[in-house]
Amino acid sequence: MSGNRRVFGIRVVCFIAGMCVGGVLAGFKMQDIPAGQETGKTWERQEQSPVDSTLDDPTECYLCGNHNRSLMSMFRGRDDLGAICVNDWYVMDMQIRNLDGMGGGGFGWTVGAEGVCSFQTDRNPERGISEVTVEYGTNSIFDVKKVQNHLCQTCLDKLLEVMDCYGYEGEESGARDICLVDFQTLELYSLQEHYISHYIRDYYVQVDGRDGEELEVTGIYTPVLENGERTTDVAMESENKYN
Numbered sequence: 345m346s347g348n349r350r351v352f353g354i355r356v357v358c359f360i361a362g363m364c365v366g367g368v369l370a371g372f373k374m375q376d377i378p379a380g381q382e383t384g385k386t387w388e389r390q391e392q393s394p395v396d397s398t399l400d401d402p403t404e405c406y407l408c409g410n411h412n413r414s415l416m417s418m419f420r421g422r423d424d425l426g427a428i429c430v431n432d433w434y435v436m437d438m439q440i441r442n443l444d445g446m447g448g449g450g451f452g453w454t455v456g457a458e459g460v461c462s463f464q465t466d467r468n469p470e471r472g473i474s475e476v477t478v479e480y481g482t483n484s485i486f487d488v489k490k491v492q493n494h495l496c497q498t499c500l501d502k503l504l505e506v507m508d509c510y511g512y513e514g515e516e517s518g519a520r521d522i523c524l525v526d527f528q529t530l531e532l533y534s535l536q537e538h539y540i541s542h543y544i545r546d547y548y549v550q551v552d553g554r555d556g557e558e559l560e561v562t563g564i565y566t567p568v569l570e571n572g573e574r575t576t577d578v579a580m581e582s583e584n585k586y587n
């Protein structure tokens with residue numbers, strides 16, 4: 345076992361039970377157990393070990409601060425979600441809704457620098473739906489050294505928490521450098537599970553990464569209904585916020 349990370353061995357039965365207990369944020373659906381378990385190796389949850397931030401000035405934090413290298417300052421506070429390619433800190437806004445005329449809709453393709461994630465987007469803000477396909481790059485395994493110097497301790501801790509992943513006993517963490525962000529609350533959500541869904545405020549997000557090469561993230565605006573109708577409060581609240 346590698347010394348720089350804590351590995352918690354959970355046998356498959358416990359793993360399944362744990363998913364039922366642990367689905368606090370997410371409505372888990374059963375994920376596929378990959379082939380190879382017949383080798384007798386334990387399929388286990390791999391947590392990231394705690395890391396100290398080396399950022400001197402917290403106001404320069406890429407997530408909660410104002411460093412000009414981070415796109416977060418463009419999106420922070422918006423009532424929308426985004427995906428972050430962590431190693432090179434690229435922030436993709438999902439534009440689930442057409443807020444402030446920023447949601448143009450249609451297809452888009454964003455190719456990152458060599459080796460990092462690329463994004464294909466298919467946005468339909470008129471209906472409150474956005475589909476983002478993340479194509480992993482060759483250097484898409486999460487590397488904490490790339491962000492240790494750019495995130496304050498609070499944000500670094502938040503990030504490490506959503507970088508848990510599953511793998512075989514004794515193997516290096518294969519966590520992909522991708523996570524979901526709520527621009528309004530700055531909470532982060534995991535995109536590591538093969539098949540997972542999140543309820544985030546008025547949004548429902550479904551994540552499908554079962555083919556291993558890419559990840560499909562579908563975000564839908566699904567405000568809470570009362571007797572089958574959208575509540576007036578919700579409509580008024582969002583009007584007030586953006587007028």
Ligand SMILES: [Zn+2]
Nearest residue numbers: 405408496499
């Ligand atoms: Zn921060």
